[in-house]
Structure formats: structure tokens, C-alpha cells
Amino acid sequence: MGENTALAAESFCDVVRDHARVQGDVIAFTYVGEEISFAELDEGANRAANGLAALGVKPGERVAFLGKNHPLYFEAFLGAARIGAVMTPVNWRLAAPEVAYILDNCQARVVFIGEGFAEVLSGIRADCPLVEQVIGIDATDFTGTDYRIWRDGFSATPPAHRVRAEDDALQLYTSGTTGKPKGAVMTHGSILSSRDATASGEEMRGWQEPIPGDVTLLAMPCFHISGTGTGIGTMVAGTNSIVLPEYDPTKALDLIANFNISKIFLVPAAIQILLNHPRVSETDFSRLKYITYGASPIPLELMREAMRVIGCGFVQMYGMTETSGTIVALDPEDHVPEGSPRMRSVGKPLAGVELKIIDEAGNPVPVGTVGEIATRSSKNMRGYWNNPDATASTIDAEGWLRTGDAGYLDEDGYLYIHDRVKDMIISGGENVYPAEVENALYSHPKVADVAVIGVPDPKWGEAVKACVVVKPGETLTEAELIAHARTLIAGYKCPKTVDFIPALPRNPSGKILRRELRAPYWVGRDRAVN
Structure with a gap:
């Protein structure tokens, strides 16, 4: 890996550009046999940026992506970011009326679609009157504009727009307590802060350190912060992501066996599915360094089996879309097969993250007392898109974000999740x-x-x-x-x-x-x- 430029960067766009300059031949993404180097990613993003600008996309406007994981999603994301536009990946598992609501709510005029979603989008176009341009990313079922042909029709000259840390970059929709999803808006600064452990100036943990030659399996969906965050994280680290369109335990085992996969993020249900696969006992996991997991607790017996069968380091992560991802982690050293009180926790805050436990009135409660978990850091979202009331009820004037989770802190600063304040x-x-x-x-x-x-x-x-x-x-x-x-x-x-x-x-x-x-x-x- 080349020189670390993230500290001086205001956005992940800057970091990718620096990687392209310093180590342009290093592979950034691998997908179904295709490899995209950092130099190619940087050039493609510039072309996409100029293409979006030609379509009239302005800074602050949203563009959307409806499709399964694909490295060209990240290229289009970078392109949008370089002209100040904001990417909104849409959950492709949603029903058509839900997709229509999000596209209309984010006011996207340009929508990128992946393979298999042309019919869905066609069926809801009448409910999305703002959508002007649809571009297919390797979508054989789509007869309109092809992304690669469209992109290559524009200059590779970097756009003149300057991206600042406080600019919006990513909008992910979360389920709504009142029945309608809310768009959580992450800035370039919050995303970079969450993906570059050195940005806070504090020492990073061992499992956070980027290692030259690291290969990450990107298996979680990009409409979640776990998927998009993983891709941004490897772009910032200057390492390779092997992209799976969606989680498939057979393909995951093939990739682990045939590539130098060193890191994977999975939810506990995906770990269980992997362990239940008939070929898991035949797979060589010796090159796998870490499995990070989160989104829900993991049963001790499942953790024991995973540690026995896979044998790598495990890191539990706690965070949410509104915090741009992980804010608390349980390190590999705290994962012991015989179990321990700390294994029931989600770990300790990452560098630069403040935590406090509060009562209903917002007052701090003593150590060991259950209350709502609140957090403050540069990783917090800017707010909910066009929803000031929801933003004000989630983030107070001092920057403390209510997570909606109930838990407590022990005397050593470990966080334990007890229940949910919200009905989620x-x-x-x-x-x-x-x-x-x-x-x-x-x-x-x-x-x-x-x-x-x-x-x-x-x-x-x-x-x-x-x-x-x-x-x-x-x-x-x-x-x-x-x-x-x-x-x-x-x-x-x-x-x-x-x-x-x-x-x-x-x-x-x-x-x-x-x-x-x-x-x-x-x-x-x-x-x-x-």
C-alpha cells in the first residue's frame, strides 16, 4: 500500500484519487472474474461524474441505485460524489410500492439499475415522476442506456468541483417508526471518520489496521451501511474487495478457498448458514484473519462452533446507519470459547466515540444501570433527509444521538445491550x-x-x-x-x-x-x- 493520505483528505474521493496516483495498478474490486484497478476506478469515476453533470445533476441532488452488489455501483457513487451529488442505494428486497416511495422521497432524477430490476422500475415509473434518466449497470434485461457505453462517452478529466467534509455523500433509508422509511444522510466527513481509524489521531486496534495485500469479501448488501461501508473501507485502505452480488454460502466458500480472503463482515444468521453448509469442513480457512459481525447478538454456542470450525479472529461490531456504521467493537481477545461476561457485551467504543446511558429525561444514569444508549462522535449522520422533526428527536443540540437501544456500561467501559427502547x-x-x-x-x-x-x-x-x-x-x-x-x-x-x-x-x-x-x-x- 502506498503512503497514507487519508489524514489530509476531506472525502473518500480524495483518498481514492491518491491511491490511483501512488498505487494505480493495485486491484480495488474483483467481480465475476473482472478486476478493476484503482487507476481504472478513478478514471471511470471521473467519466461518470462528467456524465452526471451533463445530465444536469447538481451538488446536493440525489441519484439512486437499484440493484444487487456490483463494483460499478461504487464507481458511480464516486462519480456522483465528485460533483457533490449524493448516492441513494435502494433495498432491492422491498416491494414495488416501497421502492417507489424511496425514489420519490429522495427526489432522484437519475437512477442506476442492476440486472433483474428493469421490470420493477418500469412498473413504478408513474409513481416516480421526477425520474428522468435510467442507466443499466450490466443489466441485460434493460434495453435503455448502458452504463459502460454512457460513461465512456465522457472525458476522464477530474471535475472542478471541490468536495468538503461537511457535504452530504450517502443517503440510506431506515425503517420508520411511523410506517414510512427515513433517509439517513451521511457526510463525507462522517463516512471517512468511520472508515479511517487514524483520522482521530488515536491508536487504532489491531484488527482495524490495513495490511498490504488484504482481500475483503464484500457479501452484505450495499443498501445497508455494512455493504457500502465495507466497499468504502477497502477503497480508503487501498485494498481489494471481492464483490458477491448477494450472500451465497457456496460462492463464499469457493472464494475463501481460491482467493487470499483475509476479512469478511457477516450477520450472525449468515455465519450460521455458512457453518451449516456441507462443504464447510473441507474448506481451508487458514488465510482468513478476521470475521467481523453485527446487526444482532450471536448465541454463545454458535460463536463456539464458528471459532472451532473457522478458527480466525472474531470482532463483534455495534453501530447503526445513523452512526455511519460501527461505533463500538468487541475485540478478538475478548472472544473466548468457554464464554465470559464480556462476551455478552458488544465491546468498547472506537477511538473518538463518546457513549453515555440516559434516562427518559436525558439524564445520565450510574454505571450498571440500564437506560437508553446515546452517542456523540464525528461518525454521526447529519440528520434525516427533509425531516427536521425526526432529526431533532434523535440528535440533540449538543450532538448526542439517541440510538433507541437500551443497555448499560460496566466499570471497564464495556457496553451491554439489554433491550430496545424502540419497537424495532x-x-x-x-x-x-x-x-x-x-x-x-x-x-x-x-x-x-x-x-x-x-x-x-x-x-x-x-x-x-x-x-x-x-x-x-x-x-x-x-x-x-x-x-x-x-x-x-x-x-x-x-x-x-x-x-x-x-x-x-x-x-x-x-x-x-x-x-x-x-x-x-x-x-x-x-x-x-x-
Whole structure:
């Protein structure tokens, strides 16, 4: 790896440009046999930037990407960033009405699409009147503009626009507590701060250190901070990402066996799927240095099996979209097969990250006392797109961001997650807010009342369960209701099971008592997250 230029950089665009100058022949991305060097990535990004400018895209405007993981997504992202535009990757697992809402909400005039999504976009164009230009990235099912041909029609001269650390760079949508997703806006500074451990001037941890020749398997989706963050992280480090279109344990094992894969980020459900693969015992994991994992807790038995079978270092990561990714980590040294109290924690804050535990009024609580986790650092998002009320309720005037998670700190500064202040469910690493699901279920003409809760699930961590009151004189089946939900929301958000009950428990003001509904399913557990 060449000289470290990240400290002087204001954006990851600058870092990539420096890598192209110093080590241009080093491979930045590998995908289905194609290799893209840092010099090629830099040149392609300049061409894409000039192409977007020719389409009239201005600084601060959003462009969108609807597709599975692809290295040209990162090239288009860099191109957009170099003219001050903001990339918005859309969750391709969403139902068509949800995709339409995000494209309309972010006001994207240019949309890049990947293979297999031409029909989806065509079906919702009437609901996205602002979309003017669609560009296909290796999308054989799309007959319109091809990205490579379009890009190569423009100059490779770097755009004159200067990108600043405080400029918006990335907009990722999170599930909404009121039923509508919110666009979390990350700046160049927050992204770079989260991907360059030296930016704070403090000593980085061993597993954070970029090593020349590192190869990272990018397996998590780019519509999450885990996917896009991994790609940005390797671009900043000047190392190679091997990109999987989507997580596939067979392909992951092939790549681990045939390439010098040294790092992978996975959610616990993906680790379990990998361990259950019939070829896992035949795979040589000796070159794998670290598996980082997060999004939900991991059972001790699963961790023990992973440590035994794979044998690399494990790092638990805690963070959220609103913090541009990881803010707390449990180091490999704290992962011990026999288990320990610290293995129930998510670790200690990364350099430059402040944590405090607060009560409902926002006052700090003593060590060991459960409260809401709040954090302050340069990694925090700027706010929610066009949603000042939601921003103000999440980030206070002093920069403290309420995470919505309940937990406590021990005397050594380790953070323990105890529960969720918000009603969010995490299933297979995906965030699901009950309000979104309830809105979809309530639209069924036979539903009188509904509440959605998360219940423990051995494979996905938590599963979505609906508690439904049917209108008098009507009959409704579980299958009928789930099928209705699938037309409106993503499959992973739909309830796996439905309980039909006479009435929902409510307090005197009419608020649904979700904890009362959840309680029977969490009996015998010392924390209400799984």
C-alpha cells in the first residue's frame, strides 16, 4: 500500500484519487472474474461524474441505485460524489410500492439499475415522476442506456468541483417508526471518520489496521451501511474487495478457498448458514484473519462452533446507519470459547466515540444501570433527509444521538445491550419496525386491529409475529393475511406467524402494550433481544 493520505483528505474521493496516483495498478474490486484497478476506478469515476453533470445533476441532488452488489455501483457513487451529488442505494428486497416511495422521497432524477430490476422500475415509473434518466449497470434485461457505453462517452478529466467534509455523500433509508422509511444522510466527513481509524489521531486496534495485500469479501448488501461501508473501507485502505452480488454460502466458500480472503463482515444468521453448509469442513480457512459481525447478538454456542470450525479472529461490531456504521467493537481477545461476561457485551467504543446511558429525561444514569444508549462522535449522520422533526428527536443540540437501544456500561467501559427502547425487530440482520408491518396488515378489509412484535427465532434471531383482531362476522386465515402483506411490503418484513386474538391490550390512553404481548415468548431470557 502506498503512503497514507487519508489524514489530509476531506472525502473518500480524495483518498481514492491518491491511491490511483501512488498505487494505480493495485486491484480495488474483483467481480465475476473482472478486476478493476484503482487507476481504472478513478478514471471511470471521473467519466461518470462528467456524465452526471451533463445530465444536469447538481451538488446536493440525489441519484439512486437499484440493484444487487456490483463494483460499478461504487464507481458511480464516486462519480456522483465528485460533483457533490449524493448516492441513494435502494433495498432491492422491498416491494414495488416501497421502492417507489424511496425514489420519490429522495427526489432522484437519475437512477442506476442492476440486472433483474428493469421490470420493477418500469412498473413504478408513474409513481416516480421526477425520474428522468435510467442507466443499466450490466443489466441485460434493460434495453435503455448502458452504463459502460454512457460513461465512456465522457472525458476522464477530474471535475472542478471541490468536495468538503461537511457535504452530504450517502443517503440510506431506515425503517420508520411511523410506517414510512427515513433517509439517513451521511457526510463525507462522517463516512471517512468511520472508515479511517487514524483520522482521530488515536491508536487504532489491531484488527482495524490495513495490511498490504488484504482481500475483503464484500457479501452484505450495499443498501445497508455494512455493504457500502465495507466497499468504502477497502477503497480508503487501498485494498481489494471481492464483490458477491448477494450472500451465497457456496460462492463464499469457493472464494475463501481460491482467493487470499483475509476479512469478511457477516450477520450472525449468515455465519450460521455458512457453518451449516456441507462443504464447510473441507474448506481451508487458514488465510482468513478476521470475521467481523453485527446487526444482532450471536448465541454463545454458535460463536463456539464458528471459532472451532473457522478458527480466525472474531470482532463483534455495534453501530447503526445513523452512526455511519460501527461505533463500538468487541475485540478478538475478548472472544473466548468457554464464554465470559464480556462476551455478552458488544465491546468498547472506537477511538473518538463518546457513549453515555440516559434516562427518559436525558439524564445520565450510574454505571450498571440500564437506560437508553446515546452517542456523540464525528461518525454521526447529519440528520434525516427533509425531516427536521425526526432529526431533532434523535440528535440533540449538543450532538448526542439517541440510538433507541437500551443497555448499560460496566466499570471497564464495556457496553451491554439489554433491550430496545424502540419497537424495532431485527430479523436476519434486517431492521423491521412494527408500524410498517401494521400499516400493511391493517389495510386488509377484514382486520379490525393489529399489533406486531418480535419473538425469538433460532435461525433469524427474531421473527415477526402479528397479533390480529378480526372484524365481527369475518373469517381470516394466516396464509391469506401474509399473502396480502407481501403485495405491500418486503418479504422479510411480513409476519412469519399470526395469532388471532379477541382484543389487543392497551393502556388507559389507548397505546398498545407490546411488552405484554411479547412477554410470554421471552420468558426465561435475561435480555429481550435475540
